[in-house]
Amino acid sequence: MADLRVNIGKLSLKNPVTTASGTFGYGTEYADFMDIERLGGIFVKGTTLEAREGNPYPRMAETPAGMLNAVGLQNKGAEYFTDAIYPKLKELDTNIIVNVSGSSIDSYVACAEKIAALGKIPAIELNISCPNVKKGGMAFGVSAAGAAEVVRAVRKVYPRTLIVKLSPNVTDITEIAKAAEAEGADSLSLINTLLGMAIDAGKRKPILSTVTGGLSGPCVKPISLRMVWQTYQAVKIPIIGLGGISNWRDAVEFLLAGAAAIQIGTYNFIDPSASLDVIDGINAYCDEYGIKSVSELSGALEI
Amino acid sequence: MKVTENANLHDNYCLLKLRADGALPEMRPGQFVQVWVTHSPAVFLRRPISIHYVDRERNELWLLIQKVGEATRAMAAYSPGDTLNLLLPLGNGFTILSKTSDKRKLLLIGGGVGIAPLLFLGERLQAEGFAPNFLLGARTKDDLLQLEDFQRFGTVYTTTEDGSQGEKGYVTQHSILGKTRFDYLYTCGPKPMMMAVARYAASALIPCEVSLENTMACGIGACLCCVENTTQGHVCVCTEGPVFNIDKLKWLI
Numbered sequence: 001m002a003d004l005r006v007n008i009g010k011l012s013l014k015n016p017v018t019t020a021s022g023t024f025g026y027g028t029e030y031a032d033f034m035d036i037e038r039l040g041g042i043f044v045k046g047t048t049l050e051a052r053e054g055n056p057y058p059r060m061a062e063t064p065a066g067m068l069n070a071v072g073l074q075n076k077g078a079e080y081f082t083d084a085i086y087p088k089l090k091e092l093d094t095n096i097i098v099n100v101s102g103s104s105i106d107s108y109v110a111c112a113e114k115i116a117a118l119g120k121i122p123a124i125e126l127n128i129s130c131p132n133v134k135k136g137g138m139a140f141g142v143s144a145a146g147a148a149e150v151v152r153a154v155r156k157v158y159p160r161t162l163i164v165k166l167s168p169n170v171t172d173i174t175e176i177a178k179a180a181e182a183e184g185a186d187s188l189s190l191i192n193t194l195l196g197m198a199i200d201a202g203k204r205k206p207i208l209s210t211v212t213g214g215l216s217g218p219c220v221k222p223i224s225l226r227m228v229w230q231t232y233q234a235v236k237i238p239i240i241g242l243g244g245i246s247n248w249r250d251a252v253e254f255l256l257a258g259a260a261a262i263q264i265g266t267y268n269f270i271d272p273s274a275s276l277d278v279i280d281g282i283n284a285y286c287d288e289y290g291i292k293s294v295s296e297l298s299g300a301l302e303i
Numbered sequence: 304m305k306v307t308e309n310a311n312l313h314d315n316y317c318l319l320k321l322r323a324d325g326a327l328p329e330m331r332p333g334q335f336v337q338v339w340v341t342h343s344p345a346v347f348l349r350r351p352i353s354i355h356y357v358d359r360e361r362n363e364l365w366l367l368i369q370k371v372g373e374a375t376r377a378m379a380a381y382s383p384g385d386t387l388n389l390l391l392p393l394g395n396g397f398t399i400l401s402k403t404s405d406k407r408k409l410l411l412i413g414g415g416v417g418i419a420p421l422l423f424l425g426e427r428l429q430a431e432g433f434a435p436n437f438l439l440g441a442r443t444k445d446d447l448l449q450l451e452d453f454q455r456f457g458t459v460y461t462t463t464e465d466g467s468q469g470e471k472g473y474v475t476q477h478s479i480l481g482k483t484r485f486d487y488l489y490t491c492g493p494k495p496m497m498m499a500v501a502r503y504a505a506s507a508l509i510p511c512e513v514s515l516e517n518t519m520a521c522g523i524g525a526c527l528c529c530v531e532n533t534t535q536g537h538v539c540v541c542t543e544g545p546v547f548n549i550d551k552l553k554w555l556i
Contacts (some may be wrong), residue, residue, distance in 0.1 A: 025525035032523075033390075053537050060520055060528035062348050067520060071527045074537055165449075217347060269521040270339065270349060272390070 002280070002286030003293040006040070006260050008238050009161035009186030011123045013040035013095060013261055016294055017279045017296065020242050020265030021046055021099035021125060021165075022071065026085050027092070030280035034273035041095035043189075043263060046103050049111040051234050053075035055132060061198035061207040066217025066244070067266060069151020070210040072132040073101055078114040090094055090120035097163070103128040103136035104123075105153045112158045122160055126151065126185075129167030129192035131214045141167040141192075151183040164239065166190040166231075168220075173227050174234035181235045189222045189240040189263065190231060216266040220244045225257050231297055232258020246274060255282075255297040306385045307363060313445045316416065317379040318355070319366045321387060327364060330357055331396030331544055332424035333514055333546045336366070337522040339388040343377035348520050350374045351541070353420040353491070354392065356452070364391075367448065368415035393522050394545050397424050397512055402432050406486035406510075411457075412438045412474050412500050414492025415446060420514060422449060423487060425456035436460065436485070438477055440496065444468035475499045485509055501549045511549045515540050 004015035006286075018041035024030060026044040036042065054074025061068045081098065089096045098115045102108035108126070116126050128141035128150055140146040151164055161162045164180040168172055168191035177188055193214025199205040206212075224243020232239055241259030245251050246267035254262045271277075286294055304321040334373050337349040356365040364450050370376045381387070397420070400406055411421040428435045435457035441447045444467040453459045460479050461469030470477050474496060480503065490500040491514035506513030517540040519529035524542035531540050533551045536555060538544070 022527075023521075023525060025523075029523050029525045054527065054530070057531065057532070057537075058518060060518055060526070061348075064345065065347055067348060069520075069526065074527050074530070123348055143459075160416050269526055271388075272521075272523070297520070 002245065003290055004283060006295050008163065008261060009123070011095060011161040015040040015282070016255065016261035017275050017282070018042045018043060018095075018097075018240070018261060018263045020132055020263035021127070023268045027096070030268070030272050037093040038276055038279060039094050039107055039236050040261060041097055041266045043097045043099055045075055046073045046099045046101045046127055046130065047075050047078055047081050047111065047115070048103070048108045049078050049114070051075065056209040058207060059076040059213070060211055061213070063196070063198065063217070065217060066215055066219035068198055068208060068213040068215050069193070070132045070208045070213035072210070073130055073137070082114060085222040086118055086121070090118070095122055096120065096255055097125055099125045099127050099165070101130055101133075101137060102280065103133070103296065104146060105150055107136070108150055109153050109157055112154045116158050116160065117150055123163055124158060124160070125165050126154055127165050127192070129165050131167070131169060131193055131195045131212070132210060138167050138169065141176060142170050144175045147176045148179040148183050151180045151185050152205060155184040156236065158263070160211040161186045163189050164302060167192050168223060168227055168243070169195045174230055177231045177235050181237050184238060187238045187240060188231065188235065189242060191220070191227050191243045194220055194223065204213040216244070217268070218244045220247050221250060225253060228254055228259050229257040229301070245278070247269070248278045248285060251278045251282055252285055252297065255294070256299070256301040258301070260280050260295070260298050267296055304364065304387050304389055306381045306383050306387065309379070309381050311379065312448050315370050315446070316328065316448055317368050317370065318449075319368060319378060319381060321364045321389070322362055323364070327357065327359075327362055328392060328405045330354055330392040332399070332427050333396035333420050334392040334394045335522075336364070336391040336392060338366075338376045338378065342376050342380070343373050346374040346377065349390070349522060350378070351393070351519055351522055353514070353517070353545075355419040356422055356423045356426070367416060367419040374517070377427060390522060394541060395543065397426055397514070397546050399431060400433070400487065407433065408483065408486045409433055410438055410488050411437045412440075412488060412490040412492070413438045413473070414474060414496040415442070417492030417496070417514070420491050421489065422452055422456070425453060429456045434458070434548055436479070438462070438474050438479065439494070440474035467490060473499065475503050489511070492516070497552055499551075501554060504549060512546050513549060513552070514545045515547060516545065523553040
């Protein structure tokens with residue numbers, strides 16, 4: 001049994017396997033299928049200051065080895081999370097990390113402040129990369145200046161571990177990564193979904209109500225893996241890798257490319273307990289190769 | 304679960320029977336399962352399929368499947384002995400009226416493969432002391448499925464678009480609607496058909512439940528893809544539905 005513990009800023013994870021925001025609800029949706037407390041952490045669904053209805057249906061299109069979504073950050077707002085969800089989650093023996101989004105600097109800051117008041121939430125994931133909202137979201141994540149501005153503002157009000165979730169829809173992700181690091185981000189998670197679209201040829205219509213949406217699933221893995229590897233060489237803060245991970249082998253590849261921890265996202269929809277198999281698989285891999293601590297794997301790629 | 308039987312029904316449908324190793328969980332008519340189609344590389348997401356029938360004596364779950372795409376064709380190719388990974392039971396299910404309800408005349412309206420959940424519903428309603436009526440519509444007589452099974456649980460009326468069996472036309476044009484005043488409607492089928500039924504129900508002031516089939520990914524309320532716009536805003540069809548009273552929907556009827 002290897003030591004699977006990893007640290008992300010001041011955040012300690014019992015293992016490097018977490019579940020990605022937007023794919024795991026508030027965690028409790030999955031409790032019928034698995035022991036969610038075995039996870040290193042749960043990134044709960046995107047939360048904004050005010051409630052959002054999200055985009056109209058249809059919001060989803062299946063693609064080869066993946067899917068497009070255009071949910072648009074549907075959620076009941078930060079107050080609902082604080083009053084109705086937090087009391088249920090705070091007793092869980094795993095890290096609950098809230099994904100925070102906004103449509104303006106002020107709304108990011110106000111939402112982060114509300115979550116900062118919750119003692120059992122050890123970290124937030126700042127979502128500057130949602131491709132499915134008109135205002136805010138990815139708008140902040142596609143330029144180094146925009147990313148810097150929002151990270152700087154949130155850093156001032158948020159004392160615990162600040163993770164910034166990056167968009168792959170940029171020319172050079174390392175520029176954005178460096179800007180977030182320079183403004184005090186403790187960690188980076190990457191990648192969010194890739195902008196894509198799907199068309200119904202028979203109807204001559206887009207399938208998604210928003211025309212474009214975010215692509216995720218195994219089909220994006222080579223891209224996310226490449227971006228983790230590039231970013232690992234550009235920054236010193238720990239990286240949480242995600243994008244198409246569906247088994248332990250994928251997860252180990254991300255660790256080798258430079259990730260300190262990983263998130264399972266879309267694959268939770270296919271196999272709700274896949275994340276637990278990933279934990280067991282990583283452990284078996286470590287045992288097989290005589291690795292005492294999983295942290296030794298981070299960036300251990302040999303080129 | 305293990306496949307015990309997979310029977311082709313005409314060219315376009317199959318009836319898949321599955322047996323669990325342990326006892327099947329409690330299931331309600333209108334609920335659905337998420338099938339993991341592992342044998343087809345073109346299929347990524349699970350497929351939601353409504354529960355057609357539960358045979359408690361044989362510990363079997365029946366799924367009625369129309370072959371419309373890669374996934375359903377892959378399901379039609381399963382053979383006895385194959386093992387399938389299913390999430391079940393999912394969703395809310397139809398309202399089972401109480402034995403003492405004054406609503407006695409129940410009509411279950413199905414179109415095409417949308418008749419699937421109505422067999423299980425009919426059985427449960429009959430067990431509760433009702434004498435359910437089925438109004439089943441299809442394009443041709445070859446698309447009218449499982450009629451003998453439906454007849455075990457109630458009176459069956461049929462329509463076909465080409466007039467090859469039952470009355471010619473759509474379900475909402477069937478003469479029984481003019482002759483009998485029903486107290487409660489349940490419907491499942493193509494959306495235009497369900498909207499026509501909902502329109503009829505609303506104009507005749509008859510309570511009506513519809514079963515929606517919005518495209519979904521997870522089936523457990525996590526991804527928020529399958530939402531329907533309701534009087535309570537966007538809600539997940541997979542957890543708040545798939546069955547909705549038409550009063551809750553924002554359909555323009």
